[in-house]
Amino acid sequence: MEIIGFIAAFLTTAAFLPQVYKTWKTKDVSGLSLPMLLLFFTGIVLWLIYGIQIKSPSMIFANCVTILSSFLLVYFKIKYAKK
Template structure:
């Protein structure tokens, strides 16, 4: 890591991405997605996709890594929500 900016970026990426792990695991385990909002997760996934594209455009690895993982986790929850409607 070259700068304090990178350190802040990576720490923030780890925290925000890790926040979605419990929801994805719980959703996979129980298949109970009654408390999950389909519109919210759809919009959220689109937003994360935008951040991923932005990160790729500016070649920012904290943004790319965090949003790649978050998008996968959010899409798992979104897929389960649609599948188990």
């Protein structure tokens, strides 16, 4: 079962990375909602805690990478937001 988890982790994490890259390159954060990003970040932190509790390597791996990615989007949204 864990192999299915790793495949899912790879696909969902990989799907998120182009948005991070595009935002970093263009510095355009107009399409990003800060409340949504904060809710998403909080949810991923909770998924990580859950993954640690059930000792699921795939959940731990995926959520660690996604926490970093979503944190970067929150950072970019704050840094590049029009004043």
